[in-house]
Amino acid sequence: MSGMDVRQPQVVLGTIDFGTRVTPERAFAVLDSFVAGGGAWLDTANCYSFWNDPDGMGGASERVIGDWLRSRPGARDTVRIATKVRHNPLVPHSPESAEGLSARAVHAGMEGSLRRLGVDHVDLFWAHAEDRTVPLEETVDAFGELVAKGTALRVGAANHAAWRVERARSLARERGVEPWTSLQLRHSLAQPRPLTPVAEGGHRMLAADDLDLARSEGLAVWSYTSLLWGSYVRADKPLPPTYDHPGTTRVLTVLEDVADELSATRNQVVLAWLMHQGIDPIVGASGVEQIEEALAARRVRLTDTHVARFAAAR
Template identity: 55%
Template sequence: MTRIALGTIPFGTTVDEAASFAILDRFVEAGGTVLDTSNNYPFWIDGAIGDESETTIGRWLESRGLRDHVVLSTKCGARPAVPGDRTLGSAEGLSGEVVRAAMEASLRRLRTDRVDVYWAHIEDRATPLEEQVDAFGALAAEGKALAVGASNHATWRVERARGLARARGVTPYTDLQLRHSYLRPRPGVPLPESAHVQVGEEVLDYVAVEGLRLWTYTTLLAGAYTRADRPIPPHYDHPGTTRRLAVLREVAGELGATPNQVVIAWLTAQGIVPIVGASTLAQVDELLGARDVKLDDGQRARLEDPALA
């Protein structure tokens, strides 16, 4: 079954509670099931503290009685430990004490007794990896996390953590969450969002061989595929982008779909779970409409190698 995750960063802040509830209602009524949030969304907005997304989802889950009908994904590790900090300079980290306390706080806000996937949001190289593995493993053993994953981690760190988990007899990371879309940034160019980790060929090879589930964010480049007021970010400025955009638009025209829908369909055809944010009902309808977009072998080949077009 194709799974598309609804990104919920603005819920309870720039998208107020009433609008958030309407979006969530439309999403589940249309068959959507996966919600992705974090214990720090969106701390970087003035007036927000990072509780808002989880709190809004929790109120909605309780009011609708739908906890057993959704896959709930949340994260820890990147919440500022200093109130008012709008950077990651004081990120809480992944010590055993922090991971457990963060989970308990998320469960309270989400008004549930477990999450389906619990993520280490960013790396913490100051805390021994063994301690991190044990902390997530303990939550899995208690049934508070049905699966655990690593977000924005280097591949070698994930593999080392998985090896430690196996050796220690605890639940290993089974899911990865990284930045990925159809367009690819110029190799070696730092992303403006310093904490983001970009999917590369090594990651794709690793998840395929190891059988991990890959979730991807910034899937639609903040609207840049379709909105004139959202230009393609400069780190995607290279000849490959021009070729890929041309093929993307050709395929979208052939299928009577939007470029956004083709991007989502291309990712899900690879078994990837794309995380797509929505702030309007029309955006929910567009992202779920991607489930009906079927790429044939020729279209997939052209998308993956625009030189064939």
């Protein structure tokens, strides 16, 4: 799908809980396993995870990745790092004080991320969510300046409406700066009831308009909450009430059947389904066995018939 990065879709390691719910020692083990298994992309954000940090500020995930990079000579040449700006609070425990997407916030966010990561550039820098209090031109220019300086190799938009991304890309072309070339949105096999808001604040679901834009413009698409918190495989992690509808029952039945047919886990089939569509799924992992299972999804080969069965069930 991406004309900017010629490769097959791949599993991205989500590091949202590193340094808070996942200890540095466990995070190092996951990172080592991810790289040993051929993984490349790490996804983090400057705000991860202020809501779980006693200090009420973000940065823990980036610091853990930075410590790991320093302890593993050559690791920076092996992995690609994606981080985000927008949601880090300026006042501890105060999400309403989030930095936003002004030019000053974007540049300050990048400086802080580079410092914590201990690197001179990131491979992909995301606008974590919209900030409609700031002129889009200002945000576009700021992201373009980061690419011109070489501190970001690519830039992308997470949790943005498709029309805002296209408008931003048009502005970038007019102003002669690097446009957003990647989208990050929430997506998985099971879907909530149509037009029903999800409980998680700030989450934006992948929609047909997003895929249309990506396919027409050659944009990369990453999905988060790809495995729905483990709900496909864990009885103690039931799907939220918004997923309680007949389509979920049907699609989970097909998922079980396809997993049996392919001798794969349900999680692996979900990840294979996403990659079959050209989407890079982000997978959070707190243990080595979880990331090993996720990476093995690259060997699961879904056919168009399998995908059609899922489409009919939904």
